[in-house]
Amino acid sequence: MTNRSRISIPRPDQSFASFAGLPAVYVHGATKSFGDRQVLRGIDLIINKGEVVSIIGPSGAGKSTLLRCLTLLDRFDGGTLAYGDVVVAKPASDGSGIEYDRESIPQARMRFGIVFQDYNLFPHRTVLQNVTDAPIIVQHRDRAKTEVEGRELLGRLGLAEHADKVPCQLSGGQQQRVAIARALAMHPKVIYFDEATSALDPRLTAQMHDLVRELARGGMAVGIVTHEMGFARDVSDRVAFLFDGEIAEEGTPEEVLGNPSDPRTRAFLARAE
Numbered sequence: 001m002t003n004r005s006r007i008s009i010p011r012p013d014q015s016f017a018s019f020a021g022l023p024a025v026y027v028h029g030a031t032k033s034f035g036d037r038q039v040l041r042g043i044d045l046i047i048n049k050g051e052v053v054s055i056i057g058p059s060g061a062g063k064s065t066l067l068r069c070l071t072l073l074d075r076f077d078g079g080t081l082a083y084g085d086v087v088v089a090k091p092a093s094d095g096s097g098i099e100y101d102r103e104s105i106p107q108a109r110m111r112f113g114i115v116f117q118d119y120n121l122f123p124h125r126t127v128l129q130n131v132t133d134a135p136i137i138v139q140h141r142d143r144a145k146t147e148v149e150g151r152e153l154l155g156r157l158g159l160a161e162h163a164d165k166v167p168c169q170l171s172g173g174q175q176q177r178v179a180i181a182r183a184l185a186m187h188p189k190v191i192y193f194d195e196a197t198s199a200l201d202p203r204l205t206a207q208m209h210d211l212v213r214e215l216a217r218g219g220m221a222v223g224i225v226t227h228e229m230g231f232a233r234d235v236s237d238r239v240a241f242l243f244d245g246e247i248a249e250e251g252t253p254e255e256v257l258g259n260p261s262d263p264r265t266r267a268f269l270a271r272a273e
């Protein structure tokens with residue numbers, strides 16, 4: 001790692017236990033425009049080790065754009081993004097826009113996993129191969145060990161007997177758990193979910209709740225992007241309300257959902273009841 005990718009980041013809240021003394025995810029002043037339309041207007045967001053943070057907001061608020069930029073599928077055009085001590089992007093030294101650090105990007109990619117809304121499984125690979133391909137090919141891990149670990153992971157997620165099937169032979173809930181196993185197989189420090197529960201019935205939603213809390217107990221930082229209030233309230237340590245590209249309000253579910261101070265949050269909650 002180069003020295004320039006290790007700048008020091010102030011810890012905004014000493015009361016949170018952080019990964020290596022730093023937040024697992026650190027975003028400051030992040031902006032993003034499409035053409036002349038500004039979709040993210042200065043996002044500040046931190047997710048600490050062992051913490052579940054949900055980003056809630058109405059359709060069009062910028063949730064997917066934020067998640068795409070956090071996961072390096074797209075790029076912010078201003079601000080700072082860091083995973084632990086890996087600073088991926090920071091304000092350009094000449095004051096114009098943002099500078100992504102080419103060497104930090106692959107390091108950051110090792111630190112997070114994402115479970116896409118539509119799972120994005122490889123249809124012609126078996127469930128086990130979906131889980132083990134990336135660790136073997138991208139991380140160059142030992143095939144036999146990775147397969148043992150993959151089967152163990154699938155077992156933990158209740159998928160042991162499905163390891164040698166292809167994804168289309170599984171239900172939606174099972175496919176989602178394959179996507180989770182695939183993310184976890186990379187040993188990430190952060191896992192993101194895009195609309196974790198929109199396709200799940202109440203029983204599977206309860207299972208997802210338990211799984212997310214278990215991941216957090218194990219020290220994972222969990223980021224959830226959702227328009228579903230109920231799940232976010234039950235599973236999160238903190239929620240952030242995203243409106244029109246701005247975090248209008250942030251706090252514990254009790255604070256934000258029980259006693260919202262921002263009128264946009266109040267209106268959104270009133271509609272969601």
Ligand code: ADP
Nearest residue numbers: 034035039057058059060061062063064065066
């Ligand atoms: P959400 O996920 O909260 O529904 P999005 O991040 O998908 O919101 O979209 C936020 C805004 O950005 C919307 O107005 C959307 O039309 C716009 N947008 C998203 N992606 C693009 C794109 N690739 N090009 C142009 N506009 C986009």
Ligand code: MG
Nearest residue numbers: 060063064065
């Ligand atoms: Mg979206």
